[in-house]
Amino acid sequence: MLSSDRYSIFSVLAEALKGQTGWKPTWRKAAPKPSYDIVIVGGGGHGLATAYYLAKRYGNANVAVIEKGWIGSGNVGRNTTIVRSNYLLPGNIPFYETSMKLWEGLEQDLNYNAMVSQRGVLNLYHSDGQRDAYARRGNAMHLHGVDAELLDLNGVRAMYPWLNYDNARFPIKGGLLQRRGGTVRHDAVAWGYARGADRLGVDIIENAEVTGFRIDGGKIRGVETTRGFIGANKVGLAVAGNSSRVAAMAGLMLPIESHVLQAFVSEGIKPFIDGVVTFGAGHFYISQSDKGGLVFGGDIDGYNSYAQRGNLPVVEDVLEGGMALMPRIGRVRLLRSWGGIMDMSMDGSPIIDQTPVDGLYFNGGWCYGGFKATPASGLCFAHLIARDEPHEVAKAYRLDRFRTGHMIDEKGMGNQPNLH
Amino acid sequence: MRIKCPYCGERGNDEFSYLGDASVKRPDPSAADASDAFYAFAYERKNVAGPMQELWYHAAGCHAWLVVTRDTRTHEISDVKPAQDVALEQQKTASAP
Numbered sequence: 001m002l003s004s005d006r007y008s009i010f011s012v013l014a015e016a017l018k019g020q021t022g023w024k025p026t027w028r029k030a031a032p033k034p035s036y037d038i039v040i041v042g043g044g045g046h047g048l049a050t051a052y053y054l055a056k057r058y059g060n061a062n063v064a065v066i067e068k069g070w071i072g073s074g075n076v077g078r079n080t081t082i083v084r085s086n087y088l089l090p091g092n093i094p095f096y097e098t099s100m101k102l103w104e105g106l107e108q109d110l111n112y113n114a115m116v117s118q119r120g121v122l123n124l125y126h127s128d129g130q131r132d133a134y135a136r137r138g139n140a141m142h143l144h145g146v147d148a149e150l151l152d153l154n155g156v157r158a159m160y161p162w163l164n165y166d167n168a169r170f171p172i173k174g175g176l177l178q179r180r181g182g183t184v185r186h187d188a189v190a191w192g193y194a195r196g197a198d199r200l201g202v203d204i205i206e207n208a209e210v211t212g213f214r215i216d217g218g219k220i221r222g223v224e225t226t227r228g229f230i231g232a233n234k235v236g237l238a239v240a241g242n243s244s245r246v247a248a249m250a251g252l253m254l255p256i257e258s259h260v261l262q263a264f265v266s267e268g269i270k271p272f273i274d275g276v277v278t279f280g281a282g283h284f285y286i287s288q289s290d291k292g293g294l295v296f297g298g299d300i301d302g303y304n305s306y307a308q309r310g311n312l313p314v315v316e317d318v319l320e321g322g323m324a325l326m327p328r329i330g331r332v333r334l335l336r337s338w339g340g341i342m343d344m345s346m347d348g349s350p351i352i353d354q355t356p357v358d359g360l361y362f363n364g365g366w367c368y369g370g371f372k373a374t375p376a377s378g379l380c381f382a383h384l385i386a387r388d389e390p391h392e393v394a395k396a397y398r399l400d401r402f403r404t405g406h407m408i409d410e411k412g413m414g415n416q417p418n419l420h
Numbered sequence: 421m422r423i424k425c426p427y428c429g430e431r432g433n434d435e436f437s438y439l440g441d442a443s444v445k446r447p448d449p450s451a452a453d454a455s456d457a458f459y460a461f462a463y464e465r466k467n468v469a470g471p472m473q474e475l476w477y478h479a480a481g482c483h484a485w486l487v488v489t490r491d492t493r494t495h496e497i498s499d500v501k502p503a504q505d506v507a508l509e510q511q512k513t514a515s516a517p
Contacts, residue, residue, distance in 0.1 A: 416440075
């Protein structure tokens with residue numbers, strides 16, 4: 001009998017003949033054991049990817065992922081699904097390019113359809129100064145072996161003839177295109193990593209919220225949860241959005257503020273945006289989902305929040321950005337909007353590092369760019385936890401870089417998290 | 421979210437710009453631990469989940485700095501005071517014998 005555990009055309013056909021009775025749950029509903037080698041706090045994309053790579057590449061499957069809600073309920077199911085590696089600074093580019101390469105092989109690795117679609121990410125520029133900045137960014141990408149193309153006006157016109165080219169205030173002058181960028185079905189990433197980790201023996205424990213840490217002589221012993229104490233030699237935190245709250249239970253104060261970022265989806269319409277387009281004169285990014293909905297977003301609201309919902313001024317600002325760029329979407333109806341809570345770090349870049357507590361590891365500060373980082377974040381965090389040394393491409397993401405002056409500030413905004 | 425400015429009345433939050441936690445205070449540069457204190461001042465934040473005092477600037481109104489007490493879990497605002505009054509009050513408390 002064919003196993004339905006490995007997804008393929010043969011398992012689909014075999015199940016069609018068996019009345020779809022052989023499918024297994026995507027992951028087990030695990031109950032917590034008394035202890036594990038490693039406990040990952042946070043069952044979002046990053047936590048699940050960490051557990052997967054710990055089991056797959058670092059040979060340790062005695063791992064539990066504990067999640068306060070259900071898998072897919074946090075930011076992994078709330079983002080705008082964009083993946084790209086068009087960064088500027090040396091601390092960032094190799095990391096995000098590692099992530100891009102993992103995205104490219106993800107579905108084969110996980111045996112799961114995550115709908116990875118390299119449809120191209122186009123960042124528009126609207127002035128000579130902005131073109132120079134994008135040329136510099138593209139050159140920095142080339143120096144790190146990443147693809148980038150600087151398009152002039154005709155290049156953009158050929159791709160998107162229906163953009164508003166008559167905007168007197170913010171004329172479109174061209175764009176920086178990363179063809180390998182694109183979108184990935186966000187919640188399928190969570191499900192795929194959860195299934196992959198589960199099949200390798202990782203316990204995924206849902207509805208277990210951390211209420212405290214057991215620390216003994218500066219060494220972590222385990223976590224207190226709403227489903228009881230779980231012992232662990234090593235504990236990794238992957239709880240971006242709530243990093244400060246969770247780290248405070250271990251007595252740590254972080255260089256992070258929590259902010260709300262809103263996202264939007266329209267009613268489903270016929271396909272007309274086949275890539276990802278961003279407006280360079282405001283903050284607006286858009287793509288079209290395979291269901292036909294326009295998926296878009298803009299700036300964070302700009303004030304500290306844990307509320308998972310934002311306010312109307314930012315909604316207005318995002319929609320104005322959209323209308324300035326592509327007036328033809330003006331009569332499309334908005335289906336829903338929602339908010340997610342971001343760890344906004346003090347330099348706009350993430351942290352993957354050890355903490356002052358022995359055996360406690362921290363992964364957070366993803367600002368509003370965490371989704372694209374999911375595979376590399378998981379890989380580098382798994383490397384750090386397994387080997388007690390940073391992964392080659394995540395060496396710059398140190399927790400103490402603010403103290404030593406090694407910030408990675410892509411936007412050059414300084415220590416004002418709501419401006420990154 | 422609407423903020424009740426003590427000078428202008430209730431206005432939409434788009435009239436204001438946000439600085440952050442109002443409890444963060446510039447440390448004494450001549451103190452022995454000034455290096456650590458300035459690191460904490462510049463980078464470490466309590467990132468409160470609950471009622472938090474924060475600095476807002478009424479940019480499209482009276483240009484006053486305000487100390488707003490707002491619950492970060494619900495966005496409910498319980499108190500708004502001019503930052504100048506709050507600073508004078510704190511000065512008075514600090515210099516009291």
